[in-house]
Amino acid sequence: MNRTINDVLYPIDATLAGAAFLFKLVSLRKNRDAASVALCIGFGFLTIVFTISTPVVWSAFDRALGVPNLAALVTQGLVIANTAALQAMMLFWLYPRTEAWRKIRFRATLLALVLLVMTALFLMTPTAGERSRDFVATHARIPTYSVYLLVYMAAYTITRLDILRMTWRYAPVAGAPWLRRGLRIFGGGAIFGLIYCAARITDIVGAVAGWDPNRWENMARLGAGIGAICTMVGLTMPSWGPHLSRVAEWFGRQRAYQQLYPLWSALHGAVPGIALDPPPRISWLGRYAVRDVKFKLTRRVVEILDGRLALREHFDAQVEQSARQTAADRGFDAAELSAVVEAAVLAGAVRAKQRDQLPLEPAQLTVNADGDRTDMSREVRRLVKVSQAFARSPVVRAAVAADSPQPAPQDA
Template identity: 45%
Template structure:
């Protein structure tokens, strides 16, 4: 399991480090340095914990299981970095400075104690995949493990305690999500700590600790992945929102096609440039133009608008219990569909028809609201049985169409 999980997590951590490293070009910032440091320490942890790297380090240095000490110290350093980062985020400078000194002093003592206990434990046989299970029976190593877990676990508790409440105050949505994801990763990290504490207790009671040993790498990997995502989320999250918004606008552009096609077929002059099936880089401009062209076409059809069809659509829709926005859409679609038919057949303008006006964007309404309204109208224009019945002069729908409309 560790042959796959740990190198994959190392790659993800170093990729996150590369993403955040680019942010340093925007100027020096303690928070950016801290995030970069945390990701580098996490990448170092999973790199040296990879069995192949572990064995290589043993051969190169001649110190058996040195990778274990390296990985554990890196984990403690990572926990401390995230802890201090959040401390500086949520506290005034003077208070953050005092609390930072206290935590750094505790971590320095813990790290020095770990080194002393590791050397005293004297593990001499390389064990890249079952190091803890092999040596946890030794008193010195059990003490080493407890010091490591205390330093790491207390840091995780502090991260959870600080991140979750601060997320509620964070203004940017991706920063808020990142803090909560980091807190969730820390909670999963505490599961790893619980497994390791169970190892120590079980070894002293002569219990076979290998029965639950598989939980440790899974908890460590999942927790680390969540923390990596949380720390980097403010960097890549807005880009994801941009892509998601682009895909939504592309879908809306295509949903406007049925209504636009009919208007363009009758009045090609409404288009200032040749139509494109799926614009890419010019999508926003094309979508804006499509809205304007639909309004221009509707304005040209004003003398032909079928108010009688709109009235029938309103009555049918009301009986079906359509929502107000749906009812408005089927009325507008019926009005326009009747107008398109009248215009195409050269029917005379009805008396007083010049007074009818198509729905216009509300004053101050943004483009997204108007696009959403026109999408509802276009979909009703193309496929609503209510619109089809109203334009055909019917006041009711057949039973099978009633089910579809609802």
């Protein structure tokens, strides 16, 4: 028989579910609350579902037990059990323990009745031969299996809607950002589950109408497979997501450290004493900070501000006015204009310091044009704009070129 999506997607789902199960199982050593236990159980059920649903395993499972297509009942029953576990997890998050257990018992009782009805209907259904890849589509025309499928889909749809309702309720008020993101992705998985439901209900309608149910089998398979992936990603995201944030922060600081280098290097050349440590002998190494990036970035910002302070007597009002006018003429917004003006004044001050020159009219440039200097992240963003303008802006080059500094007075 030709390979289908099941042969590719379901092994991937089984692998991911198994990894998620082991991940949560290990984490239970540190955190064994009821919600975490329910989630671990849910991942365990999901691992079994997609493992058995893989066609080659399905066939081996049926041969081992001697009952054709028993894998269908087992996997679909475990889907209901998985959904019950995920409901329990959400209920433990949303309600006090006593109330959560009361709601869980009510739902578990109903789902147990559903499983009993499904088992009875399955045993009453004559087999159409082993169908590891298209069992539902093949058996949808059999009346008892149609009823079985309606019961299964009704339970599945109601539980998925219940999960979707709870995620919509809890996600906006969840404290941790990665928990909010994870719950929204989990809710997206429930929506894909509803797509699976729609395809399966269409199997029943199509059987009555005489349609070929295999036409929408891929929609059912994708709905189940992608929905499961969303569930696994969303519910593990609060655990691994913060690590991604830390990696992103490291790269962001590293990039800012590099972007500040042109301004820092120029200021250090004019005022060497600002450096806490001597720069590396190989100049380009000064652009990178592999270790202690946060500290080194903070130190670079402080050294730039120290250099700025040391050069203030060389700030030239003519440079400032020229840069401000040119930037305004080009339609720069307030932040761009501020960065360009500061970069031009600093570039002029560095040149004046190297030539030992003082301006005819000193500039009264505000030390921090954008707000609270104690907000380091804000100060980094501001100085990065200044450094980029310092290195690349034609406005800065034009303003410095228009400068006409006078020699500093010499002592008699």
